[in-house]
Amino acid sequence: MSEKSFTLTNNETGGSIDLPMREGTDGPITVDISSLFQTTGLLTFDPGFMSTASCESAITYIDGEKGILRYRGYPVEQLAERSDFLEVAYLLLYGDLPSAQALLDFRALIGHHTMINESLTQFFDGFHYDAHPMSIMVGVVGSLSAFYHDSLDIHNPRHREICAHRLIAKMPTIAAACYKHNVGEPLIYPRNDLSYVGNYLRMMFATPCDDYEPNPVAEKALNLLFLLHADHEQNASTSTVRLAGSSGANPFACIAAGITSLWGPAHGGANEAVISMLDEIGHTDNIDKYIVKAKDKSDPFRLMGFGHRVYKNYDPRAKIIRSVCHEVLEKLADPDNPKFELALRLEEIALKDPYFVERKLYPNVDFYSGIIYQALGIPSSMFTVMFAIARTAGWIAHWMEMISDPGQRIGRPRQLYTGATQRDYVPIAER
Ligand code: CMC
DSSP, X not given: OOSSEEEEEOTTTOOEEEEEEEOOSSSOOEEOOTTHHHHHSOOOOOGGGTTOOOSOOSSEEEETTTTEEEETTEEHHHHHHHOOHHHHHHHHHHSSOOOHHHHHHHHHHHHHTOOOOHHHHGGGGGSOTTOOHHHHHHHHHHHGGGSOGGGOOTTSHHHHHHHHHHHHHHHHHHHHHHHHHHHTOOOOOOOTTSOHHHHHHHHHHOOSSSOOOOOHHHHHHHHHHHHHTSOOSSOHHHHHHXXXXXXXXXXXXXXXXXXXXXXXXXXXXXXXXXXXXXXXXXXXXXXXXXXXXXXXXXSOOOOTTBOOSSOSSOOHHHHHHHHHHHHHHHHHSOTTOHHHHHHHHHHHHHXXXXXXXXXXXXXXXXXXXXXXXXXXXXXXGGHHHHHHHHHHHHHHHXXXXXXXXXXXXXXXXXXXXXXXXXXXXXXXXXX
């Protein structure tokens, strides 16, 4: 028994049990219920994991009340100001910031893996031209599991590392190819003398007839968005990757499972939904009407890009994105972008409304990101794909952390059964 314990008393029998309490390096105290069923035959019930720590992790820390986000201990604001996406990917994977040489080597290594197998390029042609890029992404990333048999022993740390490098390197190539398929243009091969983000922008916007020189403002903005989306502890898609991977499944297939979960509008799909919502609202004059709809429980409309399971304060990522929005719009597009003006006004009105105040609903990472993506010329159907490129760093870091844990076992939740009790089969003629 650890020093601190939590006593659970059964009011019916009067019996009680002491459950060990565990303290992490930061964050709430956790009651360890892992032996509860074995010792008492009782299960705990927590749909939506409102009060469940599903694993131990040393990667990302969030304090939702204070609006704090740290990768490996480093405040996201400092990383956003001074780091870049690939350095953050290294930090997430290896736990510490790289030396100058280690970072150079890492960039070269990722560059070395950016191409996809030529036979995989045929895969895109199987999709209809108007397939949603996320649906293509799920299929193509999942199909990576059919390659690389030489380095797929998940119990070999070196193999795990190679899988991580391959995934981080190939996601932009696959993402840009999804877009090219949608617009009917040939796939553009990566160019490894460009930065990670510059290479991606070129693969999106170059054609065999016209090369594309990445715009430094666009590169800086996209780099920031990737960095801010790189990890977010045990969110739905990361938990999906962990659960899929807990059975020992192929890592590329596990990441495809994560992409599937990310796609939903309550998660990564919200960035696309925010732009549709702003289009639908259309003008600041209509905001009040939509605020009424968002508060009406009989109306399925929700304010997209608002609210978060963990943040009960301003999402620190949204704060950073909001502050760079002005700069990006000024340098790249219309400085008086009506959508940004509309979003700012919507935020202002919502944050004064008792409904949003009482429920602590603030703008989240997705509220302003779409406005920057649009200014970069990225269509809204690609927004969640952009999120997937960035979050791959976090997903694979979590997968590696989980597989390398000696106590790791298959994730297998139980249930509160509410179906029929035993009944006898009735022959069809008697029903
Ligand atoms: N608009 C209107 N009401 C809302 C909203 C919203 N965006 N979000 C939450 N609420 C209300 C909800 O109706 C509920 O009210 P009541 O207590 O009266 O029943 C209360 O606030 C609590 O909401 P919940 O749905 O129980 O909270 P949750 O933690 O289960 O859901 C959420 C979190 C992010 C799914 C939700 O806030 C939401 O649907 N937001 C809009 C979608 C969105 O922006 N998603 C992106 C999340 S951040 C990026 C990411 O994770 O990928």
